Amino acid sequence: MKLIFEYAPSKANDYIPASGAEGKISVPDFGKEIKLELPELAEVVVARHYAALSRMAFGVDDGAYPLGSCTMKYNPKINEYAASLEGFTDIHPAERAKDLGGAMELMYGLGEALKEITGMDGVTLSPAAGAHGEYTALRIIDAYHRSRGEQRKKILVPDSAHGTNPASAAIAGFEVVNVPSDSDHGVDIEALKRLADSDTAALMLTNPTTLGLFEKNISVIANIVHGAGGLMYYDGANLNAVMGVVRPGDMGFDAVHLNLHKTFSAPHGGGGPGAGPVGVKAFLKDFLPYPVVGRRGEEYVFERPEKSIGKVNAFYGNFSVLIRAYAYILSLGKEGIPLSAKTAVLNANYLKALISAEYPSAPGLCMHEFVASMENLKRETGVTASDIAKAMIDKGIHPPTIYFPLTVHEAMMFEPTETETKETLDYIAGSLKEIYAVALKDPEAFKKFPLTTPVGRPDEVAAAKDMRLTADM
């Protein structure tokens, strides 16, 4: 496969006419010395290039994608239609509010729905991704403490948390204190009691946790943190398990971020754009970043909350992602939201039950995902979680998340989502059992997997050492 820079030059298509001002105005020499070196290509070359690249990519439409923590559910096509409407794509962010009635109604409606689903009182749609939402919420929490004359420096983060949690806390200027897990993979309550103190700004928690288990002691945890004067922050990465069943606000959380590209079906696009709205309880509303969409009578208005932390992004965030999430919420509605969560949990438990003999995970029921440990298999055969992942590729299944959470050895984190059929789940389970049987019989075979892809395992050590990050001229 050639790089776009390696084709023989051809003639690029003319996309625009010459300016009518040619001949009337002259363009001066600005002293640009290095000319642009971009290839000239006929459109057919470009079209075939990207068609070929897309055949070497794998999306939810291509097959099962049980990638834990990522909620790779089906991305409904009607949402793409909605996002492509000219009334959304061709509006300028600096148009007057009176020209943007539909967009503001949509953002307001989405905000209200997210508040209802999370049990929060205020919302910002500005953050562009989950980690951006985490950062935003932590700044709000910091501003809240400072408004009370306190500077609390510590953020408590369980050792099973997503890497973005401690990273966001550090970027937001906090010191990160790791909270160990207990033997049930929940927060170690005794350790939390020792760690939560007058310097604790907040605890960041994912519930269900990254182990796919509901944190049973959530009320106790909230009481400990609140008792120390800290706030409770909900990482919404796993909301898909519980939306419409239990609300973060009712569990004692004060602030929450959501991943619209996970829970609310916006496509992942090969790594974004996502959207990471943040919801807060009433006492934090004044600190939200601006602009927020408010309503006065029948009018929608852009507002700046009184003690706003400022702006966290240009304009209004990833509006095109918000459109898709809103269309999705309209489709699901009152009954569909809890039913989606319950079906996500059903699918995860079904897959877990089918493969538990070979792929052992925590006993009992799980939420929307579960984490298998391949430690025993590795000890007996040398076959690792990564090896199994590569073998799954040859079965046409995107592998689960591997080596996360860090608290489980040889972890494989399966999240089938609610949109997979029983037939697909049966196929995943059957494939995994076949792979397991091969591991016992012929562990050496795994060195060659995957066999069906355009390339084999890339040499990552050489990639980091050589640092070839752009194409040669």
Add this chain to the structure above:
Amino acid sequence: MGAYIPHSAKDVEEMLAVIGVSNLDALYADIDDELKCAAPDLPPGMSESEVRRKMKELAAKNRVYPTVMRGAGAYRHYIPEIVDNVVSRPSFLTAYTPYQAEMSQGVLQAIFEYQTYMARITGMEVANASMYSGATAAAEAVMQLVRPGGKLLTSDGIRPDTMEVLKTYLSSKNIDIVVLKTENGVLEPETLQNALTSDISAVYVEQPAYFGGILDLQGIGAVVKAIGAKYIVGGNPLAYALLPSPGEAGADVAVGDAQPFGIPLSLGGAYVGYYATKKSLVRKMPGRIVGRTSDSTGRRAFALTLQPREQHIKRERALSNICSNQALQALRVAVYLAATGASGLEKVARSCYLNAHYAAERFERAGMKRAYPGEFFNEFVTYTPGKSAAIEEALGNEGILSGLRLDEDRMLWCFTELNTIDEIERAAGAAEEAI
């Protein structure tokens, strides 16, 4: 409606039997009943045809101006049809971040090519896979290059959005922002020279300035280098088709929004921030990076690389918290640049320049003088005392989104290759009457 759930009642029954529970609610045995909520207070689910109608209604409530003369960070350009065609391919659209390299070579190579395009346009050696926006990219660059307690110097000529985002981010890092005042938004090397002290760790400028004026990037670069500070250049990358690039000016980091390259206005998002730097600073570059390598048989292969900088490995010691970025928008940029090529991009930039200068002359004859002298690219400010609102209204009646009202006297205009002579004549005529 429970849309998109594929199971029949029989499927559910069989699955529950395998799990060994009697109904769906029993799956939530770990949650206290008193914590559980009633079904959310939302309308019932809609069928697809109803969703379509509702979304069309909402879209129709927004005003789409046939003619746009407003920019200020969001630019309407022609988008070749192939851009939408490529990004709507489901294998790109519905893929995750390319962690599994073997089955994601298409996404990885597309990002690698995007990195190359942005590096070449900015004149830098390397670029990352994308940032949320130019504003957050600028904030990340400063956080990478200025230690807590250090100082950033910039001017009042940068976009207000960037300034606000910088303030938010840098306040939590205890980095001070020194803001130089300028006449017209264009920071002069001499002004900088007089203000630059040894406690400044980095200088951030934007090319062109918010008011459209062109900076002497090279002159500024020389002043910044002389005191050993880091030089961060933000800006509209389309301008670099005509103007010296940040790399030519000795920048350490180039950031900005690549929205002008194939991304529609869409109310300001999703756009894509670019981040490009020198090879020597690559370990200080946040975000995902794709590198070229080979597989065991020597075939060329691509993979995410330098991951030990990132949050999923380093956690609180990571360079940045960024995880999801704007990958699909970066793909739009790559396809746009592949389709236009250097000649097409230069034609777009040249047309922007010509149309904007034609408009500035025509507006002057209509009584709308430029507020500030000096060379500009495709944006400029007019001065019509007390008349901004009237001009906006008059042009609006003609289906023209006027320049942005900065205040009652000044308006910030933007012209692109999409503005015709006829549109400019109509705008000038309408404005003349309004004045």
